[in-house]
Amino acid sequence: MAQKLAFRPFRSIQCQILRQAQVRRTFLFALQAGSPLVRSLFASLTLLIVATAAPVAAAQKVQMSIDVSKPGAKIDRNIFGQFAEHLGHGVYEGIWVGSDSKIPNTRGIRNDVVAALKALKVPDVRWPGGCFADEYHWRKGIGPQRTVTLNPNWGGVIEPNTFGTHEFLDFLDQIGAEPYLSVNVGSGTPQEAAEWLEYLTTAQPTTLAKERAANGHPAPYKVAFLGIGNESWDCGGNMTPDYYLSQLKIYSRFVRNFNPAQQDKQQMLKIAVGPGGGESRRTEWTEAIMKAYQSHTWSWDMNGLSMHSYTVVKWPPSYASVGFGEKEYAQILKSTMEMNDLIAKHSAIMDKYDPEKKIALVVDEWGGWYAPLPGSTPGFLVQQNSLRDAILAALNLNIFAQHADRVRMANIAQMINVLQAMILTDKEKMVLTPTYYVYKMYVPFQDATFVPVTFDAGTFTHDGITLPRIDAIAGKDKAGKLWLAITNVDPNQPAEIEVSLAGINAKSASGETLTAPKVDSVNTFDVPNTVVPKPVSAKAQDGKLTLELAPKSVTVIAVEQ
Ligand code: AHR
Numbered sequence: 001m002a003q004k005l006a007f008r009p010f011r012s013i014q015c016q017i018l019r020q021a022q023v024r025r026t027f028l029f030a031l032q033a034g035s036p037l038v039r040s041l042f043a044s045l046t047l048l049i050v051a052t053a054a055p056v057a058a059a060q061k062v063q064m065s066i067d068v069s070k071p072g073a074k075i076d077r078n079i080f081g082q083f084a085e086h087l088g089h090g091v092y093e094g095i096w097v098g099s100d101s102k103i104p105n106t107r108g109i110r111n112d113v114v115a116a117l118k119a120l121k122v123p124d125v126r127w128p129g130g131c132f133a134d135e136y137h138w139r140k141g142i143g144p145q146r147t148v149t150l151n152p153n154w155g156g157v158i159e160p161n162t163f164g165t166h167e168f169l170d171f172l173d174q175i176g177a178e179p180y181l182s183v184n185v186g187s188g189t190p191q192e193a194a195e196w197l198e199y200l201t202t203a204q205p206t207t208l209a210k211e212r213a214a215n216g217h218p219a220p221y222k223v224a225f226l227g228i229g230n231e232s233w234d235c236g237g238n239m240t241p242d243y244y245l246s247q248l249k250i251y252s253r254f255v256r257n258f259n260p261a262q263q264d265k266q267q268m269l270k271i272a273v274g275p276g277g278g279e280s281r282r283t284e285w286t287e288a289i290m291k292a293y294q295s296h297t298w299s300w301d302m303n304g305l306s307m308h309s310y311t312v313v314k315w316p317p318s319y320a321s322v323g324f325g326e327k328e329y330a331q332i333l334k335s336t337m338e339m340n341d342l343i344a345k346h347s348a349i350m351d352k353y354d355p356e357k358k359i360a361l362v363v364d365e366w367g368g369w370y371a372p373l374p375g376s377t378p379g380f381l382v383q384q385n386s387l388r389d390a391i392l393a394a395l396n397l398n399i400f401a402q403h404a405d406r407v408r409m410a411n412i413a414q415m416i417n418v419l420q421a422m423i424l425t426d427k428e429k430m431v432l433t434p435t436y437y438v439y440k441m442y443v444p445f446q447d448a449t450f451v452p453v454t455f456d457a458g459t460f461t462h463d464g465i466t467l468p469r470i471d472a473i474a475g476k477d478k479a480g481k482l483w484l485a486i487t488n489v490d491p492n493q494p495a496e497i498e499v500s501l502a503g504i505n506a507k508s509a510s511g512e513t514l515t516a517p518k519v520d521s522v523n524t525f526d527v528p529n530t531v532v533p534k535p536v537s538a539k540a541q542d543g544k545l546t547l548e549l550a551p552k553s554v555t556v557i558a559v560e561q
Pocket residue numbers: 001085129130131132230231235365413414419
């Protein structure tokens with residue numbers, strides 16, 4: 001985990017960096033004041049979007065252009081994947097309360113959490129770890145009698161195994177997501193993993209299939225993704241690339257999916273352990289796996305290479321998740337944008353051995369990792385989630401979308417109560433985090449076609465830390481609608497974005513914007529609505545639109561034709 005310290009230099013922004021002169025748009029304030037005359041005048045001019053939390057400082061002007069006739073790769077919905085490890089209150093209390101609980105639940109799974117996650121259209125969930133996966137023995141978590149074990153990685157607490165394979169798949173059924181199972185390559189055996197997959201997927205009346213039926217599921221399960229190990233270079237067994245490769249080949253060969261519905265179409269995708277940073281031993285790992293893949297024979301295969309990269313700045317994680325200022329805001333965001341260079345670096349190695357991009361780069365652990373909240377159990381990785389995390393999430397999702405041809409899956413760490421969570425719970429209480437709202441706002445980008453956006457981002461500097469002020473992506477959904485996501489990173493200056501649109505006759509635009517009074521504003525159980533999206537609306541004319549964005553905000557709009 002210490003390797004997460006390694007970061008690349010500041011990412012080169014796709015756009016030329018240019019500081020724009022400040023332009024005070026006095027007409028905008030007249031419009032906000034509500035003058036009907038001004039309103040009717042502007043109705044026939046350029047498109048104007050005013051965020052409800054309208055800024056009062058002078059706006060920086062940014063030009064953007066979008067040509068809808070030049071689409072790029074598909075933004076795979078799986079880049080919006082989640083990760084749920086047996087860690088702290090991520091699973092127990094966060095998902096599982098047991099059927100006897102007073103907290104409303106369906107077969108032990110809390111209803112409030114399920115409803116919240118359904119709204120995110122979660123594509124897949126990685127489970128049971130993490131480091132936990134390489135010590136997980138699936139048989140202890142099935143049947144009427146569960147084996148009580150320990151969770152040595154995360155606080156050494158009791159692991160009751162009451163949430164096991166069937167409970168996880170029931171949970172996924174309830175939220176409508178696909179399973180991404182991480183099999184135990186550390187302390188387990190290929191035989192154990194092979195039997196897990198037979199238990200789960202065979203339609204034939206084997207002893208394992210009958211046991212599955214006796215445990216309540218006669219029909220075979222579908223398993224969409226199989227992770228072969230986790231951080232095998234570290235907590236997963238400290239393996240060398242060669243040792244891991246020999247394991248990968250064996251697991252890939254023998255851990256089969258027998259589900260008849262997954263033989264031709266919807267085949268299970270196998271994801272190998274990949275790098276955890278950008279230093280030479282990490283790039284050597286990627287080289288070794290990809291080189292082996294290039295000359296692989298019929299007897300083993302892989303479809304993805306995982307990559308882990310947390311935004312932590314220094315190890316052990318010491319940045320506060322709440323109660324910080326603009327300097328820490330800038331430091332964390334600068335660090336998170338290094339994701340772009342890290343992806344570019346490993347993608348370049350992958351391109352050498354796989355120019356057709358058959359193998360996906362799967363960023364299956366990422367997010368902000370801060371100091372544990374004071375008073376919490378350190379091994380439970382409890383942290384708050386602020387407006388800074390919303391912006392961090394948007395910047396990373398944008399980076400994944402910009403690399404959509406190679407990055408086809410990603411899993412934020414972790415879904416509930418752990419690290420950069422979507423949801424926090426405390427017994428019967430639940431609160432949705434700023435990160436949750438970014439995921440909700442970005443739902444239209446799931447499986448949309450990437451549309452390039454050209455713009456001069458500009459920069460802002462805080463305490464010697466220089467960051468781009470603006471980041472943006474666009475996508476065309478299956479119905480042909482154009483969506484635009486723009487982040488104003490600058491914590492103090494609003495931005496006026498002027499967008500030229502080619503290949504589309506825009507009539508209006510509307511959507512939502514997420515901002516808050518401070519960079520460390522959070523939602524709490526008592527005050528849950530400090531950082532929630534507000535509606536924005538727009539008008540359009542002459543193929544142009546103008547958006548007024550609040551400082552430190554994320555905005556997503558749909559363009560109506
Ligand atoms: O997400 C927490 C831990 O971080 C995971 O268990 C491990 O894979 C990584 O080091």
